[in-house]
Amino acid sequence: MSAAPNRDSPPRESGVAAGSGVARPRVVIVGGGFGGIEAARALARAPVDVTLVDRHNYHCFQPLLYQVATAALSPAEIAWPIRSVVRRQPNLTVLMATATGVDADARRVFVGEHALPYDYLALATGATHSYFGHDEWAPFAPGLKQIDDATDIRRKLLLAFERAEWEDDEAERRRLLTFIIVGAGPTGVELAGAIAEVARQALPADFRRIDARMARVCLIEAGPRILPSLPENLSSYAARSLAAMGVEIMTATRVTDCDARGVETEQAGRIDAGVVVWAAGVVSSPAAQWIGVEKDRAGRALVGPDLSVPGRPEIFIIGDAAAVAGSDGRMVPGVAPAAKQMGRYVGRLVAARVSKTAAPAPFCYRHSGDLATIGRKAAVVKLGRFQLTGFVGWLFWGVAHIYFLIGIRNRFVVAFSWFWSYLTYQRAARLITGREGPPAPGRSSSA
């Protein structure tokens, strides 16, 4: 065996602090999403010891999660070990663990049985799906926020086709091949388009008894139009494109119940379905509760102009967990670029405080644009006054997403996967994984 010395320093009281002789200010960042990673990077040269805590060992590129859920990409193509992402940053320690609370007076974060001391704390804990008070719908209508959500939805989606192939009862088969997406923001629109493509392009030749093209894809939205964050002309372009792909768009339709066999709506009555995906609402993770700060309706912490918690200048909340107004007075949206900007801002602010240089001006969000892809050849893009649709929009969308992926390898692999799918109409990651058994033929009531 190797006799290489253990690079370990004597453990501190917390058992988890970075190894350093001098007592430097300790920065704890909770969450390794876009905000947390950017905050950590912005502290690379600061004289601090940074600890980045996340319950997963990977950073996930959430904007492409829907492609994992629809079998186009593999999880490892859009997720990277956090340790690798920040390996070249010697003042940083990564801990895979679930943070459970904060003692703001004692300046400690609870992580399992440990209490992690901090001098500065950045909470970048993100958001999760909101069922608007109906958490009992969660098992029937999973959301899409994590890698495991995506592989769960992928399994449900592919199993619905497998079960339909077995099914003798016509009505039950029609139910199995009905896919409902609740919520028509970018995630809902992208999911609906991708599921329609799976059914119409990737699968038809593979089944003998069913015609996968007869699958019904319903996009249900409570508001008056899809993609409400985009201008009306782009929204109606997207609606036309989706309709051309066979997606049924049901706007001004409110879901009033979800169960194992479909949804109830106020306006369109009962819709039986094989798979229901929830893309309707998000609620912040409980970061605000941990430190007792005031919240908005979505559970986001109301932070100051420097993203710190009122009365606690050493605690910052960034990303989807924070509610802060942009320069135009509107709230900063819960998107990746916003989280990154907040992370970078807080990293620089802490670095400035530690080195006692001038603090940066209050946080100012720069909106870089809105985009959503609809299918194989269409996307809508809005950058300031600049708009793109159709094939050109789709190319722009693809290049932008590849540019923001981490690492040359992943950029190359994702670009290749897309190119291949484009040429062949195939989906490379059509695996039903997980220990759940195969479909039970004849027992059509299995969820």
Place this chain on the structure above:
Amino acid sequence: MSAAPNRDSPPRESGVAAGSGVARPRVVIVGGGFGGIEAARALARAPVDVTLVDRHNYHCFQPLLYQVATAALSPAEIAWPIRSVVRRQPNLTVLMATATGVDADARRVFVGEHALPYDYLALATGATHSYFGHDEWAPFAPGLKQIDDATDIRRKLLLAFERAEWEDDEAERRRLLTFIIVGAGPTGVELAGAIAEVARQALPADFRRIDARMARVCLIEAGPRILPSLPENLSSYAARSLAAMGVEIMTATRVTDCDARGVETEQAGRIDAGVVVWAAGVVSSPAAQWIGVEKDRAGRALVGPDLSVPGRPEIFIIGDAAAVAGSDGRMVPGVAPAAKQMGRYVGRLVAARVSKTAAPAPFCYRHSGDLATIGRKAAVVKLGRFQLTGFVGWLFWGVAHIYFLIGIRNRFVVAFSWFWSYLTYQRAARLITGREGPPAPGRSSSA
């Protein structure tokens, strides 16, 4: 929605037969591994209706499973939907379902609540790990036969490093960073080499408190030498290469107990470990039991020279589930080329019987060679009298495996992944997935 007609034929009594007007002989193949797929392909032009049943929706390239378990490849890179593999074969229906038994007198296979009638039956149900009568060891020492096994082992392996990074107790940390592989056949040797590479090359720069290079990798083998199916000179070359990579090889060592914290051995006493992987023995799936045929010690069905079951000329057993002697009198080994040859033979035999042409000569196994890779630049290869070791052997191993992968896309992606790992020493699929929580810091007893 599309008004495309449903290509469905009226369901037969079984509910699952392929749609065809004329009553053609029905062939049921159970198992979509190497044997089952080849049997199905060999029947592509025969006037039969083939039903291929597998409990997974994918065919898995088992020889590279260890690379999924050690985070080098993603599951989708070595597994393909069975439906896609055989999509161009119109006489074939694929069913994702678990076969549970056979009524040989009534000529029916039980699949869930269905009874699938057949005129010819090929059982290609493969093998699973054998704990030599100690099935209670299974949760502590998982084997590597399926995609979900590989992602489970990957999770355990990566979590061991994450837990060790938290751990303050020196002895416990040493335990967590000890990896035991039981069984030194090709799978055990390849796993040991790959785990040593993960610890020594991919991870060291990513951890702060532990030195991943201090991980201990033990390869335990009850027999006198590793790779017993290869000649002694190749076996000792492999042992030297593994030792140079820091693998401790313990031959003539018998495991007498396994628990959540390590193994007991007869010769070397107790060895505490963070992860134990079982690569020691295989036992056939219960195909022989289903039809009451005589079995050998490994549970394999003793079949006739045409691979049919004695007294049941319409039932064939192929691949790892069958015990048949080769022309040299030795039993045909449980390897992929043997399963493929048996599958092809049975497919052709059934085609000949159906079209009443001359039946082929008895099955004759052609051994194509033995190979095992040891690490980044070494492999052992034996093809007849021809032997290769070292870098040249490794290149041969790589080219051979890429050649046998299904589909141009996967060949390209795997070749690229290997090339990239070779250049960078990195592993692309280092994700801890699954719903199991992160390591519980402080509670080191968690398995």
